[in-house]
Amino acid sequence: MSNNPLQPNRPDRRGIMFVVSSPSGAGKTTLTRRMLKEVEGVELSVSATTRAIRPDEEEAVHYYFKSHDEFRSLIGGDQFLEWAQVFEHYYGTPRGKVEPLLRQGIDVLFDVDWQGARMLKQCMPGDVVSVFILPPSIAELKKRLEGRAEATPEAVMKRLLGAGPDIKRWGEYDYVIMNDNIETAYEELRSILYTERLARRKASQGARVDVLLADAEKLEKGG
Numbered sequence: 153m154s155n156n157p158l159q160p161n162r163p164d165r166r167g168i169m170f171v172v173s174s175p176s177g178a179g180k181t182t183l184t185r186r187m188l189k190e191v192e193g194v195e196l197s198v199s200a201t202t203r204a205i206r207p208d209e210e211e212a213v214h215y216y217f218k219s220h221d222e223f224r225s226l227i228g229g230d231q232f233l234e235w236a237q238v239f240e241h242y243y244g245t246p247r248g249k250v251e252p253l254l255r256q257g258i259d260v261l262f263d264v265d266w267q268g269a270r271m272l273k274q275c276m277p278g279d280v281v282s283v284f285i286l287p288p289s290i291a292e293l294k295k296r297l298e299g300r301a302e303a304t305p306e307a308v309m310k311r312l313l314g315a316g317p318d319i320k321r322w323g324e325y326d327y328v329i330m331n332d333n334i335e336t337a338y339e340e341l342r343s344i345l346y347t348e349r350l351a352r353r354k355a356s357q358g359a360r361v362d363v364l365l366a367d368a369e370k371l372e373k374g375g
């Protein structure tokens with residue numbers, strides 16, 4: 153066990169629900185994939201979706217790819233912590249693994265839209281830290297969307313038209329990052345997680361503070 157925020161004290165801490173949203177194409181997948189690779193003690197909440205798999209994606213690693221019927225039956229079985237329609241597809245956060253991970257002291261990363269972020273905050277308010285990623289401009293957002301392998305002009309336009317309604321929700325988040333430079337944005341994202349880890353560590357220091365106070369009192373009494 154370590155006091156380093158890189159290696160959180162697992163048994164005596166509850167994990168953080170680290171919720172990251174952005175308009176499509178602003179860069180949250182790029183940033184969160186790097187965080188998952190480089191930061192210890194964080195796991196991705198793998199969502200279910202009805203959208204088609206992309207060339208760089210793997211079943212059960214990036215998403216659980218479902219048919220509409222399968223997705224509906226998961227909703228019926230109360231298998232989602234939250235679910236939403238985003239563009240013309242359905243996305244949902246499976247309930248099963250979240251609570252066990254949090255109890256093991258593992259931070260869980262959620263890449264969800266504003267509807268999902270709002271629901272998660274409502275369900276588990278004390279556990280959620282939310283971050284909104286902004287693009288530096290709409291022109292740059294368009295460029296980033298066009299640069300992706302699966303981008304058709306229609307898909308790019310649909311996602312671009314969704315940017316305004318998404319950006320309007322920025323005030324609901326705990327933190328906002330402007331993803332102009334990827335290195336700076338990544339450093340900021342990681343710093344937020346470390347800061348929140350340190351803030352929560354205060355709660356587990358009570359027993360050690362009691363010992364310090366008892367010793368200090370003994371000293372004051374000359375014992």
Ligand SMILES: Nc1ncnc2c1ncn2[C@@H]1O[C@H](COP(=O)(O)OP(=O)(O)OP(=O)(O)O)[C@@H](O)[C@H]1O
Nearest residue numbers: 174175176177178179180181182296331332333334
């Ligand atoms: N700071 C940046 N500068 C230049 N390009 C970037 C930057 N951040 C991300 N990108 C690029 O922009 C594209 C979109 O990024 P990404 O797929 O991470 O967006 P996203 O917010 O996860 O989108 P979606 O919500 O649709 O999944 C990618 O090609 C990525 O490499």
Ligand SMILES: Nc1nc2c(ncn2[C@@H]2O[C@H](COP(=O)(O)O)[C@@H](O)[C@H]2O)c(=O)[nH]1
Nearest residue numbers: 199235236238243244245263264265267268
């Ligand atoms: N409410 C939820 N939103 C989700 C979930 N998983 C992903 N998303 C969001 O959907 C859009 C589009 O994602 P893409 O991978 O198709 O580009 C993006 O904003 C994601 O954050 C979820 O489980 N619930």
